[in-house]
Amino acid sequence: MTQEAISITKATTKKEKPASDQLVFGRTFTDHMFILDYEEEKGWFDPRIVPYQPISLDPATMVLHYGQTVFEGMKAYLTDQGDVNLFRPEKNMERLNRSNERMCIPSIDEEFALEAIKQLVKVDKDWIPSAPGTSLYIRPFIISTQPYLGVAPSKRYKFMVILSPVGAYYKEGINPIKIAVENEFVRAVKGGTGEAKTAGNYASSLKAQKTVAEKGYAQVLWLDGLEKKYVEEVGSMNVFFKIDGEIVTPELNGSILEGVTRNSVLQLLKYWNIPVSQRKISIEEVYQAYKAGKLEEAFGSGTAAVISPIGQLAWKDETVTINNGKTGEIAKRLYDTLTGIQYGVKEDPFNWISKLD
Amino acid sequence: MTQEAISITKATTKKEKPASDQLVFGRTFTDHMFILDYEEEKGWFDPRIVPYQPISLDPATMVLHYGQTVFEGMKAYLTDQGDVNLFRPEKNMERLNRSNERMCIPSIDEEFALEAIKQLVKVDKDWIPSAPGTSLYIRPFIISTQPYLGVAPSKRYKFMVILSPVGAYYKEGINPIKIAVENEFVRAVKGGTGEAKTAGNYASSLKAQKTVAEKGYAQVLWLDGLEKKYVEEVGSMNVFFKIDGEIVTPELNGSILEGVTRNSVLQLLKYWNIPVSQRKISIEEVYQAYKAGKLEEAFGSGTAAVISPIGQLAWKDETVTINNGKTGEIAKRLYDTLTGIQYGVKEDPFNWISKLD
Incomplete structure (x- = not known):
């Protein structure tokens, strides 16, 4: 695992x-990016912070196929x-390595990766927006870069981090959304x-998402x-129901993404002594409730949204x-507490915040 | 749909x-490639044949995420x-559009795409190897190229075609392989x-493939x-069993790729009056047989392999x-007939071959 110093080339x-007030999620990127190669x-x-720029890929590069x-x-x-403030960034690095394991990508030194992210954010610190509810979105990702058409794990990769200033997810506080059961x-x-957290899961969701958006x-x-019976996730969020005073969320079962916010919600609910259970929950049960x-x-x-209330379910x-x-x-309460902790205006009982030095 | 003439820039x-005898599948690429853009x-x-070269992608390009x-x-x-000779290329173009439909990618003019492929092969004709069993592998692909981190269908794409000379899949005729049931x-x-035919299906197969390869x-x-009971595919091939004189292959069910070779095998078997059925077949039934x-x-x-006999099943x-x-x-018989038709040494009763002018 690399212990090389991170070189910095300024734009x-x-x-x-x-x-x-013009920030749209994921459209604008900052002046720099981080790259680390693997062979x-x-x-x-070769960990390096360089000016944000296109990368050059052979058309046979495995990630494209x-x-x-x-x-x-x-x-x-x-x-x-x-x-x-960063919010539980070590959890993201842990999950990155769990994703790596599933996708046959070599694991990465979690502490080093986090250090790289912190250095990159520091270099582009003046890009972090200051208006209420805004933040700097951090996108670490790894792509397989070997130019080879055989179906096998790649022998080369790039770990990259890019940054995008993002607006408040909801313009005024939080607003309930309409959801269609697929x-x-x-x-x-x-x-x-x-x-x-791998590309194919998102590619496969586009068609359903497009179909319901039209409605x-x-x-x-x-x-x-398996049975189209039990609730899994909402869009790319985890989901919670309050039924007769108890909060229920689907248990992790191998097909649900383990969200960092999900984990934080569970911890807060326990801390508040609100009854909570992780278990299988059918859509029939939700409707019966x-x-x-x-x-x-x-x-x-x-x-992205921290907490997104569901106002309607079809x-x-x-x-x-x-x-x-x-x-x-x-x-x-969850939204206020989580965002309060994230923006440093509320007590942080679990030491979730990592400050940049 | 574009009717523009294809521009050609020679290397x-x-x-x-x-x-x-040094050809390895998917490692060497020819002197040219085809590109067509979408906005x-x-x-x-802008359909164009240009020298084979790296493409430049913004790090936020959707296909990478x-x-x-x-x-x-x-x-x-x-x-x-x-x-x-091309073997039933119109079937690949039809399937490309079926894949496009599932993945929310705009459809492509099948005749135009095929014409582009033919022109590209013609430009790199001297790359087609002539030794027995060798051929020029053609890889058409479409990538989403919008630099945007929102989970939504891209508004920009590139359709590209690259070519790779490939060796005989088996050095001496066809050899049975050992297969592990997953x-x-x-x-x-x-x-x-x-x-x-989309990236995520192949990414998700790597771990299982790696695990059995080690054994x-x-x-x-x-x-x-759903039940881990019924046979679907072998690796990235369709699969057939001969049981008590009848050839059985899993019926298309929404999760099996519809192979062009699969379709050709079915046609040949019917032509030869060999009993054949497409139906659900459990692995238990295979073992009982x-x-x-x-x-x-x-x-x-x-x-790739045309026909790959299975010598052992675990x-x-x-x-x-x-x-x-x-x-x-x-x-x-299937291998000899299919390769015979492909290399023009056997009769082509179904007009499967498209010749380059």
């Missing part, structure tokens, strides 16, 4: 930064004191790659691939409105 | 061609008369992307993702040897 010209004989080598690639998503938050397409199945739904709620007047809240959790021909289409009490 | 220096506002535009990409695989064969990992499930098996036999002395042959079919703790580990009569 000679700086790009213009977009206004805080089978050498391991990971066989999708051997993994990624992560995290954010840097600017506090009122001018500090830069009955035809499947995101993942046990034994597949659902647990890994006015924001996201898809995925059911299990609704009919019995016991479906009190539903929400998704993820890095399954087959039946549409139900949850909590009168309003943000629930628990969802609001 | 000023030519690469050295590898010797016919939402313009459709497909979300794997929205499809590909095809086909071959050009040089006959003793100096003709260049019990843990899943390739695809109905509602997923198994029917599409000395050439390929994995995939079972269905073996025990009853009725499992007469097993083989895979695909563009499922859980039970290993069975099929046809004494030798190539079966039907497998041999």
Whole structure:
């Protein structure tokens, strides 16, 4: 594993930064990026921060044909004191290596990768937007770079990190979204790659997402691939239901992505002594709870939106409105607490924040 | 859809061609490639044959993160008369568009794409190897090229074609391979992307493939993702069993790739009046047939190996040897007929061959 010092080549010209209210997720990138190469004989080598620029790939590069690639998503938050906060970044690095293992990509030194991310954010610190709810999205990713058309793990890779200033996910606080339960397409199945943060899971979700978007739904709620019975995820978020006072979320089963926000929500709920369980939950049970007047809240959790209340759920021909289409009490409390911790305005009881020096 | 003429820029220096007996699948590429661009506002535009060269991609290019990409695989064969034969290329173009549909990629004009492939092969005609069993592998593929981290269909794409001279898959005729039945990992499930020729299916297969390779098996036999009971595919080939005089292959079910060679095998068997059925077949049934002395042959079919006899099958703790580990009569006849048609030495009763002018 590399212990080389990270070389830094500064950009000679700086790009213009977009206004805080003009930020669109994932469209604008900062002045620099991080690259680390891998070759089978050498391991990971040549860590460097360089000006943000296109990369040159042979048309036979494996990632373009066989999708051997993994990624992560995290954010840097600017506090009122001018500090830069990362939220549980070590969890993302752990998950990156779990994804690597599933996708036959060599593991990466988690501490070194995190150090590289911190140095990169420091170099582009003036890109972190300061308006409420804005942040700097961090995208670490690994691509297989061997030019070879055989179906086999690549012998070469690039680990890269790029940064994108992002706006508040919701313009005014948090707003409930409309979700359609997906009955035809499947995101993942046990034994597949659902647990890994890898390209194919996202490519396979596009068709379902496009179909429901045309009907006015924001996201898809995925059911299990075996029986299309049990709830798995919402879009690219984990999902929670409050039923008769208890918060229920699908247990990790090999096809659900283990979200860092999901894990944080579970810890907060326990800390608050709110009953919570991770278990199989069928969409039938959710609908029955609704009919019995016991479906009190539903929400998704993820890095992008933090907490996303579900105001309406459509399954087959039946549409139900949850909590009168309003943000629930628990969802609001989780959102306020998580964002409060992230922006350094609330106590951080679990030491989730890593500050940049 | 573009009707533009294809511009041709010839390479000023030519690469050295590898010797016919040194050809390794997918490692060497010819002097030229084909590119066609897509932008939402313009459709497909600027078809061009240019010197084989790296492409420049923004690090945020969608294909690197979300794997929205499809590909095809086909071959050009040089006959003793100096003709260049393509084998049912229109089937590959049809499948490319079926894959596009599943992956939310705009469809491509099949005739135009085929014309582009033919022109490219013509430009690099002297790269088609002439030794027995060798050919020029053709890899058409489409990648999503918008630099954007939102999970949505890309608004820009590149359709590209690259060529690679390939050796005989088997050095001396066809040799039976050892196959392990996969019990843990899943390739695809109905509602997923198994029917599409897309990157994620191949990325997800790497781990299982690597695991069985370490135990000395050439390929994995995939079972269905729901019950791990029914046979789906072998590695990246379709699979056939001869049981008590009848050839059985798994029916297309939404998770199996529809192979062009599979389709050709079915047509040939019907033409020869050999009983054949496409239906669900469990691995249990295959083993029972073996025990009853009725499992007469097993083989895979695909563009790379054409026909690949299965000499040994391992499922859980039970290993069975099929046809004494030798190539079966039907497998041999199919191999000889298909390669005979491809190289122009056998009659082509179905007009499968497209000749380059």
